[in-house]
Amino acid sequence: MSDPTHSDVTREQAEDAVRVLLRWAGEDPSREGLLDTPKRVVKAYRDWFSGYEEDPGEYLRRTFEEVEGYDELVVLRGIEFESHCEHHMAPIIGRAHVGYLPDKKVVGISKLARVVDGFARRFQVQEKLTAQIAHCILETLQPRGVGVVIDASHECMTTRGVHKRGVSMVTSQMLGTFREDARTRAEFLRFIDIDGH
Numbered sequence: 001m002s003d004p005t006h007s008d009v010t011r012e013q014a015e016d017a018v019r020v021l022l023r024w025a026g027e028d029p030s031r032e033g034l035l036d037t038p039k040r041v042v043k044a045y046r047d048w049f050s051g052y053e054e055d056p057g058e059y060l061r062r063t064f065e066e067v068e069g070y071d072e073l074v075v076l077r078g079i080e081f082e083s084h085c086e087h088h089m090a091p092i093i094g095r096a097h098v099g100y101l102p103d104k105k106v107v108g109i110s111k112l113a114r115v116v117d118g119f120a121r122r123f124q125v126q127e128k129l130t131a132q133i134a135h136c137i138l139e140t141l142q143p144r145g146v147g148v149v150i151d152a153s154h155e156c157m158t159t160r161g162v163h164k165r166g167v168s169m170v171t172s173q174m175l176g177t178f179r180e181d182a183r184t185r186a187e188f189l190r191f192i193d194i195d196g197h
């Protein structure tokens, strides 16, 4: 496990910060059950926040030329993701639905899920996450339109704060034809049928 390339904080310092939080909560970080906890937490953070090491747009650079004639809607729905809210550093668990109307360039479909993860694995606000995914696809793939809908639950309001379970937040970002043409947008929304998930 290496330190993030952009960070000026070492792994040892990050582990010390975890020990401080444990002590602050009333724990003894030197008791046996907690000895390896700082190491585990830092490892988990490298996983949860690996998005800072990525340029998600890079996933969309390789396109399929053989399918250049395809000019209808492409939708990947129900992309599970895990993120963390930047307010409480609590998990955001949800699904993203991503569609685009190609203009010559078509990508490998898994790359849309990689773009979602690249932005989700950072500290986020759901509206920002939704917009970042849509704008990244628009700028890199230059399709005629992009639509992103995210349906997610925020642990900052289920396990703490207002303690409301079974609540999900839905956000959408429509760009290009998805914004301008009601029929394209309606077809996308019909395809994703978010209540069906």
Ligand SMILES: Nc1nc2c(ncn2[C@@H]2O[C@H](COP(=O)(O)OP(=O)(O)OP(=O)(O)O)[C@@H](O)[C@H]2O)c(=O)[nH]1
Binding pocket: 085, 086, 087, 124, 125, 126, 127, 154, 156, 157, 160, 161, 162
């Ligand atoms: N719009 C939006 N709000 C979010 C998101 N994630 C967390 N929040 C909200 O951010 C707000 C932060 O409000 P504050 O009043 O500063 O924080 P707080 O005292 O912890 O608020 P409570 O959660 O109400 O206890 C809360 O209302 C959260 O529910 C998100 O992705 N989008």
